[in-house]
Amino acid sequence: MTQEITFWVLAVIAVLGALVAVRRRNLIHGVFALMIFFASLSGLFLLLLAEFIAAVQILVYIGAVGILLLFAIMLTERVTGDDARRVTSRGWFWGLVATIVIFVYLLLPAIQEANLPETAQPIKPSVEALGKKLMNPYVVTLEVLALLLTAALIGAVAAAQGARENKEEQSDDS
């Protein structure tokens, strides 16, 4: 019973958070709604007994991605966006139609027709086993992932830096 109440509360918070994040005109408010969405998803992971993933979700998404998005917004557009310009793109209607069609005709029937297992088995805390798995069969994946993260970091710095150099060259020419 408690589980069901927790699930419904977290589900409603997640859906509302995602909706506000996607629809809000003020981008800073949007990012904070997105952080609430990430937090409620972390709660859902806890409800599914994936405690390590819940912690990682908070660390990576709320701690890193949220702050990164905040900085990106402050570095780019006017923050409040209170002008009269439209928030949505020109083809927004077809985007809405495509979304509804995908949800009603693709995802829902797929879920309802699938032969899903009904009951969850009791499981033990999984953090220790997770660490051992990462070391024994999945160590190559872990290393490749580390390499990818390093490459992404260097790539991000290079992409953000290179644009500034181009601009300086242009201003020198003119």
Place this chain on the structure above:
Amino acid sequence: MTLEHYLILSALLFCIGLLGALTRRNAVVVLFSIEIMLNAANLNFIAFWRFSSNPEALHGPLFTLFTIAVAAAEVAVGLALIIAVYRHFKTVDLEQLDTLKEE
């Protein structure tokens, strides 16, 4: 709670993310819509793992860990690209970034 509840919730979240990615003009909002979609997929992985017949194998959490790492890399590179685009065009409005159209 049954697996179906989690799957429907995650499908709903995925569609909200898709809606944002398809209908917003600001590139940053499109990026965080993509994050919402990735998170919905993560919820699916964890839910399927919890209800699977062999949860000891830990496929769900492992896959989710890898997805989160790739998503973090994607956000870093995506934001760097958005900042580079902003420095060049002075806007992140996706409707104004239509140089290839040649009007």
